Amino acid sequence: xxxxxxxxxxxxxxxxxxxxxxxxxxxxxxxxxxxxxxxxxxxxxxxxxxxxxxxxxxxxxxxxxxxxxxxxxxxxxxxxxxxxxxxxxxxxxxxxxxxxxxxxxxxxxxxxxxxxxxxxxxxxxxxxxxxxxxxxxxxxxxxxxxxxxxxxxxxxxxxxxxxxxxxxxxxxxxxxxxxxxxxxxxxxxxxxxxxxxxxxxxxxxxxxxxxxxxxxxxxxxxxxxxxxxxxxxxxxxxxxxxxxxxxxxxxxxxxxxxxxxxxxxxxxxxxxxxxxxxxxxxxxxxxxxxxxxxxxxxxxxxxxxxxxxxxxxxxxxxxxxxxxxxxxxxxxxxxxxxxxxxxxxxxxxxxxxxxxxxxxxxxxxxxxxxxxxxxxxxxxxxxxxxxxxxxxxxxxxxxxxxxxxxxxxxxxxxxxxxxxxxxxxxxxxxxxxxxxxxxxxxxxxxxxxxxxxxxxxxxxxxxxxxxxxxxxxxxxxxxxxxxxxxxxxxxxxxxxxxxxxxxxxxxxxxxxxxxxxxxxxxxxxxxxxxxxxxxxxxxxxxxxxxxxxxxxxxxxxxxxxxxxxxxxxxx
Numbered sequence: 001x002x003x004x005x006x007x008x009x010x011x012x013x014x015x016x017x018x019x020x021x022x023x024x025x026x027x028x029x030x031x032x033x034x035x036x037x038x039x040x041x042x043x044x045x046x047x048x049x050x051x052x053x054x055x056x057x058x059x060x061x062x063x064x065x066x067x068x069x070x071x072x073x074x075x076x077x078x079x080x081x082x083x084x085x086x087x088x089x090x091x092x093x094x095x096x097x098x099x100x101x102x103x104x105x106x107x108x109x110x111x112x113x114x115x116x117x118x119x120x121x122x123x124x125x126x127x128x129x130x131x132x133x134x135x136x137x138x139x140x141x142x143x144x145x146x147x148x149x150x151x152x153x154x155x156x157x158x159x160x161x162x163x164x165x166x167x168x169x170x171x172x173x174x175x176x177x178x179x180x181x182x183x184x185x186x187x188x189x190x191x192x193x194x195x196x197x198x199x200x201x202x203x204x205x206x207x208x209x210x211x212x213x214x215x216x217x218x219x220x221x222x223x224x225x226x227x228x229x230x231x232x233x234x235x236x237x238x239x240x241x242x243x244x245x246x247x248x249x250x251x252x253x254x255x256x257x258x259x260x261x262x263x264x265x266x267x268x269x270x271x272x273x274x275x276x277x278x279x280x281x282x283x284x285x286x287x288x289x290x291x292x293x294x295x296x297x298x299x300x301x302x303x304x305x306x307x308x309x310x311x312x313x314x315x316x317x318x319x320x321x322x323x324x325x326x327x328x329x330x331x332x333x334x335x336x337x338x339x340x341x342x343x344x345x346x347x348x349x350x351x352x353x354x355x356x357x358x359x360x361x362x363x364x365x366x367x368x369x370x371x372x373x374x375x376x377x378x379x380x381x382x383x384x385x386x387x388x389x390x391x392x393x394x395x396x397x398x399x400x401x402x403x404x405x406x407x408x409x410x411x412x413x414x415x416x417x418x419x420x421x422x423x424x425x426x427x428x429x430x431x432x433x434x435x436x437x438x439x440x441x442x443x444x445x446x447x448x449x450x451x452x453x454x455x456x457x458x459x460x461x462x463x464x465x466x467x468x469x470x471x472x473x474x475x476x477x478x479x480x481x482x483x484x485x486x487x488x489x490x491x492x493x494x495x496x497x498x499x500x501x502x503x504x505x506x507x508x509x510x511x512x513x514x515x516x517x518x519x520x521x522x523x524x525x526x527x528x529x530x531x532x533x534x535x536x537x538x539x540x541x542x543x544x545x546x547x548x549x550x551x552x553x554x555x556x557x558x559x560x561x562x563x564x565x566x567x568x569x570x571x
Contacts, residue, residue: 020218064086083112098192105183126144134155247266248267252273272314302319319332432454450490460566503560
């Protein structure tokens with residue numbers, strides 16, 4: 001391809017500009033890499049230094065304790081002699097070295113021995129999560145600020161022998177800690193190391209700044225040159241762009257004269273308004289198009305009309321403008337709103353469903369009034385018959401079921417206002433036993449049995465929520481299984497990301513067209529169903545950041561898998 005003289009003259013400048021940009025980018029990248037390496041080196045050096053100091057100090061403390069024990073001193077006497085010596089050792093190390101702070105902490109995260117450069121540093125308390133990191137990894141390091149100075153804070157687990165420093169009186173005053181560990185924590189003064197890194201960083205940034213400044217000046221010169229060269233062709237490019245825009249824009253555009261004669265029309269206008277192939281709009285009268293005006297409104301000089309043409313929902317916008325004193329014209333913009341109209345219909349349907357959900361929430365509120373009365377009588381019977389078996393147990397079960405029904409009514413409000421879940425570790429075997437107690441009469445009446453296959457011992461879930469989920473699924477299965485031969489199985493298994501709990505029955509199964517809509521609110525294939533059960537199940541599982549999967553069993557029946565993520569993912 002041959003280049004014109006203008007393009008040939010522009011090419012060297014473009015290459016020079018690209019070279020300057022690459023030079024500046026490369027310089028910035030190398031500077032950033034060097035700063036990162038320097039920073040890592042500084043922090044690694046500080047960490048190595050403070051780790052060595054902490055290890056040596058830990059060895060000295062253990063050796064001191066062992067020397068006192070070898071002398072045959074009683075533990076209380078050895079401890080009383082050791083503490084002043086250790087405290088003085090801490091003070092001497094802080095006074096002579098780069099350490100700002102040294103502390104020996106017990107299982108309650110409280111200091112036993114602490115020393116600092118001054119009073120402020122001597123009362124410094126590490127954050128609670130710092131001790132947690134030490135417990136997990138054996139040691140931990142973190143930048144900190146002590147008495148206005150930058151410090152590399154390092155902590156490690158102390159030797160078990162040092163736990164003897166915590167006497168019986170200390171154990172009587174404090175509650176027993178969850179984990180019996182002691183911690184040695186030191187703080188290294190990082191000001192000198194950071195000052196050296198700061199000097200290096202300033203020098204590197206100044207050097208990079210000079211390179212960028214030179215590149216920027218040259219870039220400005222190149223821009224000025226290209227701007228002067230492009231002024232001759234800008235108008236032609238703009239006209240070409242406008243022509244391409246009008247020909248390829250998705251909206252139709254027409255120009256009409258003051259007598260409503262169409263003077264110009266782009267391709268989209270022909271696609272939207274022409275009924276027969278080969279027909280043209282230019283030269284036609286606007287009224288000859290036979291457009292029946294629908295809804296219309298006006299704002300200032302702009303007028304909108306909505307018209308249906310061949311199953312298309314079109315919107316017309318009329319913009320009057322003047323090309324001269326006696327040349328008044330109208331610009332007409334035509335937009336296809338068919339897809340938007342369909343979305344509006346979907347939105348109206350969603351609002352209708354939301355209204356139904358609000359109605360359901362109101363009905364749920366009304367249920368609570370008679371439920372409160374029933375619970376009151378159940379509580380009265382439980383008090384009166386608590387010593388009479390089995391009537392006392394029946395009354396207690398009635399009271400528990402009334403409370404559970406109240407929670408179920410509350411969960412019906414999930415469609416409009418989900419309640420907050422409080423997950424905890426739940427033993428699945430115990431959960432199945434409690435559920436079997438609740439639905440024992442239903443199983444006996446149906447002639448069915450409940451089997452379990454528990455491979456995952458526990459699950460992290462909200463107790464009320466998972467109980468309601470399983471009860472809803474079991475009641476659905478009871479409706480589906482045959483009388484006398486019905487079998488429902490609750491199984492669990494571990495997954496690398498969480499726990500799966502499955503409810504399987506030997507009923508007729510669920511068709512695919514039902515499975516697709518089973519989790520939607522108010523969808524049901526039961527004559528007396530409300531369509532809320534599985535929707536509430538899905539809402540509760542989504543609240544645990546899990547998911548529900550419905551499938552047909554290998555031999556008829558239905559399998560509903562519930563996934564509960566690990567605690568970290570839920571939090």
